[in-house]
Amino acid sequence: MTDPKKLVIRLAGDADGSAIARLRRDWTQEQQAREPGPQQPGIQEQGLQEHGGERAEPGFEQRLAAWYEQESSRRVFWLAEVDGVAAGMMNLTVFERMPRPGRPASRWGYLGNAFVLPEYRNQGIGKRLIRALLDHAARNDFARVVLSPSERSISFYQRAGFGPADELMVRPGSYRREHGDEDIARLSTRR
Numbered sequence: 001m002t003d004p005k006k007l008v009i010r011l012a013g014d015a016d017g018s019a020i021a022r023l024r025r026d027w028t029q030e031q032q033a034r035e036p037g038p039q040q041p042g043i044q045e046q047g048l049q050e051h052g053g054e055r056a057e058p059g060f061e062q063r064l065a066a067w068y069e070q071e072s073s074r075r076v077f078w079l080a081e082v083d084g085v086a087a088g089m090m091n092l093t094v095f096e097r098m099p100r101p102g103r104p105a106s107r108w109g110y111l112g113n114a115f116v117l118p119e120y121r122n123q124g125i126g127k128r129l130i131r132a133l134l135d136h137a138a139r140n141d142f143a144r145v146v147l148s149p150s151e152r153s154i155s156f157y158q159r160a161g162f163g164p165a166d167e168l169m170v171r172p173g174s175y176r177r178e179h180g181d182e183d184i185a186r187l188s189t190r191r
Helices: 014-034 060-071 125-139 151-159 175-189
Strands: 007-011 049-051 054-056 075-082 085-096 107-116 142-146
Touching (some): 014 075, 014 085, 014 107, 107 125
Antiparallel strands (some): 007 075, 075 085, 085 107
């Protein structure tokens, strides 16, 4: 277990973009190493380059910063730091439910982007991140928190109290895959 004096779990802010970008890049590299296969469409065109043995996308930090700015009004981000170094992250996307007559306001959350660097795993950091997120959800009367776990993370989330969500339905895929870029371009120019 990491020394509690060295571990800090805190809300992330605008100044944390580079730490979040580094964690996201490390997470992506880990996934690519574990699941080799064809690259995602569009990645080649974005001009990935080698930087010190790591594949980097020029402009990735700016792209992530723009995403963060867009999403920060409806997401709550947490960072785990060990000795001031970002070691993990997690966020909660907040969905406000449409009001109903005679019922108080309600919301639910989607837990996403949970990641701890390999060298910091199995030290209680993920547990502390999820505790911070669930405490936030409880303080703010969330009706539920849902997630889509990887196979590897299921037991972790079960230990935190999560179980199967039989009442949800999922439609996999995307419009782009089913209909192609031409349909999307045509639809986006319609007014």
